[in-house]
Amino acid sequence: MNTAFSKDELAFQDEVREFLGDYRELDGFYCQGHKWPEVRAMFRAMAEKNWLALSWPKAFGGMALGPVYEFILWNEVAYARAARNPLAAGIVAQTLIRYGSSAQQRDWLPRIRSGEIHFSLCYSEPEAGSDLAALRLRADKNAAGTHYVLNGQKCWQSYAQDMDYLWVLARSGTQESRGRGISLFICDKHAAGVTVSPLPTLDGDQLNEVFFDAVEVPLAQRVGEENGAWPMIGEALADERHIQFPPGRVRRDLEDMVAWLNANGLGADPVVRQRLAELTVQVMETEMLALKVLEAMVKGVNATVDAAMNKISHTLACQDIARAVLDFGGPEALVSGARPELLWRQTITETIGGGTSEIMRSVVSRQLLGLGG
Amino acid sequence: MDFELNEDQQAITEAIDRLLAQHAGAARAIELNREGRYDEHLHEALAAAGFSTIATDLASDHSSDLSRDKGLAGLEAALIVEAIARAGGVVASAAQMLVAPAVSAAAIAGPIALCTMDNLAKPVPLRFGAHASTLLVLGYGDVHVIPLGSDDMEAVRSSFGYPMGRLRSAERSHELLSRGDTLGPQAALAMTRWWRLSLAVEAVGTMDAALQHTVDYLKQRRQFGRAIGSFQPIQHRLALCAIQVEASRWLAREAAYHGAQDEAVAAAAAFALNAADQVFTETHQMSGAIGFTCEFNLHVWSMRLLALRQELEGVGGARRALVRARWGGGG
Ligand SMILES: Cc1cc2nc3c(=O)[nH]c(=O)nc-3n(C[C@H](O)[C@H](O)[C@H](O)COP(=O)(O)OP(=O)(O)OC[C@H]3O[C@@H](n4cnc5c(N)ncnc54)[C@H](O)[C@@H]3O)c2cc1C
Numbered sequence: 001m002n003t004a005f006s007k008d009e010l011a012f013q014d015e016v017r018e019f020l021g022d023y024r025e026l027d028g029f030y031c032q033g034h035k036w037p038e039v040r041a042m043f044r045a046m047a048e049k050n051w052l053a054l055s056w057p058k059a060f061g062g063m064a065l066g067p068v069y070e071f072i073l074w075n076e077v078a079y080a081r082a083a084r085n086p087l088a089a090g091i092v093a094q095t096l097i098r099y100g101s102s103a104q105q106r107d108w109l110p111r112i113r114s115g116e117i118h119f120s121l122c123y124s125e126p127e128a129g130s131d132l133a134a135l136r137l138r139a140d141k142n143a144a145g146t147h148y149v150l151n152g153q154k155c156w157q158s159y160a161q162d163m164d165y166l167w168v169l170a171r172s173g174t175q176e177s178r179g180r181g182i183s184l185f186i187c188d189k190h191a192a193g194v195t196v197s198p199l200p201t202l203d204g205d206q207l208n209e210v211f212f213d214a215v216e217v218p219l220a221q222r223v224g225e226e227n228g229a230w231p232m233i234g235e236a237l238a239d240e241r242h243i244q245f246p247p248g249r250v251r252r253d254l255e256d257m258v259a260w261l262n263a264n265g266l267g268a269d270p271v272v273r274q275r276l277a278e279l280t281v282q283v284m285e286t287e288m289l290a291l292k293v294l295e296a297m298v299k300g301v302n303a304t305v306d307a308a309m310n311k312i313s314h315t316l317a318c319q320d321i322a323r324a325v326l327d328f329g330g331p332e333a334l335v336s337g338a339r340p341e342l343l344w345r346q347t348i349t350e351t352i353g354g355g356t357s358e359i360m361r362s363v364v365s366r367q368l369l370g371l372g373g
Numbered sequence: 374m375d376f377e378l379n380e381d382q383q384a385i386t387e388a389i390d391r392l393l394a395q396h397a398g399a400a401r402a403i404e405l406n407r408e409g410r411y412d413e414h415l416h417e418a419l420a421a422a423g424f425s426t427i428a429t430d431l432a433s434d435h436s437s438d439l440s441r442d443k444g445l446a447g448l449e450a451a452l453i454v455e456a457i458a459r460a461g462g463v464v465a466s467a468a469q470m471l472v473a474p475a476v477s478a479a480a481i482a483g484p485i486a487l488c489t490m491d492n493l494a495k496p497v498p499l500r501f502g503a504h505a506s507t508l509l510v511l512g513y514g515d516v517h518v519i520p521l522g523s524d525d526m527e528a529v530r531s532s533f534g535y536p537m538g539r540l541r542s543a544e545r546s547h548e549l550l551s552r553g554d555t556l557g558p559q560a561a562l563a564m565t566r567w568w569r570l571s572l573a574v575e576a577v578g579t580m581d582a583a584l585q586h587t588v589d590y591l592k593q594r595r596q597f598g599r600a601i602g603s604f605q606p607i608q609h610r611l612a613l614c615a616i617q618v619e620a621s622r623w624l625a626r627e628a629a630y631h632g633a634q635d636e637a638v639a640a641a642a643a644f645a646l647n648a649a650d651q652v653f654t655e656t657h658q659m660s661g662a663i664g665f666t667c668e669f670n671l672h673v674w675s676m677r678l679l680a681l682r683q684e685l686e687g688v689g690g691a692r693r694a695l696v697r698a699r700w701g702g703g704g
Contacts, residue, residue: 124662127595128596129596129661129662130596130597130661131596131597131598134596134597134598155662156662199666199667199668200666200667200668201665201666201667202532202665202666202667202672202676203665204532207662207665207666271689319654323650326679326682326683327682327687327688327689329683330497330683330686331492331497331498331499331683331684332495332497332498333683334498334529334531334533334537334679334680334683335498335529335530335531335537336529336530336531336532337530341531341532341533344679345532348657348664348665349662349665351658352658352661352662352664352665353662356658356661357658358606358607358658361606
């Protein structure tokens with residue numbers, strides 16, 4: 001057993017840290033919606049080092065470096081609070097590499113790799129949250145058979161206001177066919193009939209609703225087989241497990257908290273120190289679970305359970321740290337925009353977005369403990 | 374033993390609910406909070422209907438069995454404050470109805486904001502601080518009743534469901550303290566007890582509404598072909614929240630009924646403010662993504678629960694007070 005990184009990996013970590021030196025003040029992790037031009041520029045700069053394609057095969061212009069390098073990159077980016085990992089280079093690209101036609105790979109991958117285009121994930125709908133297989137947004141071929149026509153509504157799309165394309169799950173089969181009747185599309189956000197409207201959120205940022213009113217999507221923009229999206233999105237999710245909840249974010253939350261406590265003269269209080277000890281252990285827990293996910297990815301074994309455990313532990317740690325900051329912060333912590341309160345408001349969603357804690361617990365109880373249900 | 378409210382108390386709760394149905398509610402709270410405004414209209418309506426002074430009025434009515442040993446009809450006032458919190462009222466009712474009458478027999482001009490001496494030395498955001506006519510400052514063994522000028526406080530933007538304001542600068546605190554009346558140690562003890570109790574009472578009304586809103590939502594929100602509220606893990610957690618709220622309610626009412634004695638108040642506040650965290654976390658979690666949007670009313674109450682936990686040193690302060698009350702000692 002050896003949980004340490006290799007010499008080359010550590011050298012890469014140093015390189016990433018040096019790169020991020022220019023982005024220490026970016027602060028795009030919490031409210032990317034307020035920082036998109038800057039975040040986009042950073043992704044462009046990463047692309048110049050080909051870091052958006054770290055794990056892509058060489059045939060597609062990638063570096064074929066594997067999950068450890070990706071983990072190191074996005075873990076450091078999270079620690080620097082610079083940004084969240086972009087969907088395009090992850091889920092979208094990996095799916096196109098695995099299932100896209102050669103034309104699609106040729107059309108989309110270079111622009112993703114260069115950081116030119118970005119995608120919003122259009123999965124959830126008003127009636128399909130945890131139960132994604134219940135989604136209703138229709139995709140029907142037009143009479144001439146040249147296009148799909150999309151009708152319906154998505155909701156909770158992160159960053160859709162700023163993105164260029166939509167990665168859309170739509171129902172092409174019957175409603176009863178659930179997961180077996182769903183297809184995947186790339187849709188231009190500026191296509192006629194697409195409306196993105198903001199849903200202001202408690203952290204001062206926004207999610208979005210995306211409405212599709214007879215939106216024409218060329219056949220060439222369906223990814224994979226018709227009605228074949230379900231297994232594909234499962235695999236795409238699996239590709240991201242090691243970078244979706246990087247422990248660097250939690251470690252940084254803890255360090256910021258300690259700095260803040262010391263700055264406010266609270267660092268010596270025994271009650272505070274006791275709580276700090278508990279939180280430090282929680283952070284170490286989530287760091288270890290994140291490395292377990294990474295190990296499974298490196299070995300190419302199924303990481304579903306490890307990822308669920310990591311997500312639960314990571315997101316609870318985020319919330320527990322934020323709660324402690326608020327508790328120790330006193331009334332000063334209530335001022336809008338103060339770090340403690342922003343931390344708190346932002347962490348409310350961590351146990352919901354990307355699969356709720358309840359759904360993750362079900363994964364653990366069914367798949368690890370074999371409890372059925 | 375009787376947990377039932379008597380006829381007069383029932384009449385009071387019905388009357389206040391009627392008034393609140395007309396003048397308060399989540400939509401109004403959202404509208405006012407957007408601009409950090411105080412609900413002058415509700416404030417006036419409560420005063421006009423006689424609710425603002427009910428604790429002393431009822432207690433001085435010796436023909437009524439509501440007159441209590443402490444010269445204050447604490448339970449009745451608590452029921453009203455609880456109801457206003459439940460309706461998301463943007464008024465400083467707790468300070469006006471529960472704290473002020475316990476501190477001073479003379480009427481104190483509202484809206485009233487509450488703070489400690491420490492909160493003045495290092496000015497922090499105070500609920501209703503920017504709108505208050507009077508600031509009640511809990512000193513070390515005394516209470517300062519300070520009439521505020523329009524220039525003393527500045528508004529502070531906050532997302533925690535109440536309009537906030539703070540003293541413009543710490544330097545002003547000396548002048549401020551010399552300005553008002555100073556009341557003695559009894560007033561300081563009374564202020565501590567009733568302020569802490571009012572936090573518990575407000576937390577109860579606020580938790581009640583947050584939980585009810587979530588329960589209503591989960592009864593109609595369907596996933597996997599069923600109402601989410603029909604899933605057993607969800608039911609169990611909602612049940613645990615309900616227990617916390619009920620226990621908080623009766624601990625707070627009991628403490629109010631008995632004139633806010635130290636130990637009962639500290640226990641009620643320690644319990645309710647701790648429950649407030651659980652109710653916050655659970656109601657948000659079970660509401661899913663919609664609970665994080667401004668369009669879903671949950672935040673009207675949930676964010677307030679966090680603000681209530683910040684006053685008088687929150688849960689920690691209440692726990693220390695409880696230990697002091699029961700076993701003595703400092704700290
Ligand atoms: C910050 C944020 C960003 C997001 N970004 C995107 C995005 O970019 N694109 C996108 O498509 N979606 C996005 N989402 C949506 C996200 O995927 C959904 O919120 C999530 O799937 C949960 O769905 P829901 O919110 O509708 O909750 P619901 O499914 O309504 O669930 C409500 C509550 O019930 C619980 N529950 C549901 N079913 C069960 C059960 N069987 N047993 C026990 N408990 C249950 C849930 O765990 C939850 O606590 C985002 C959400 C958030 C909060």
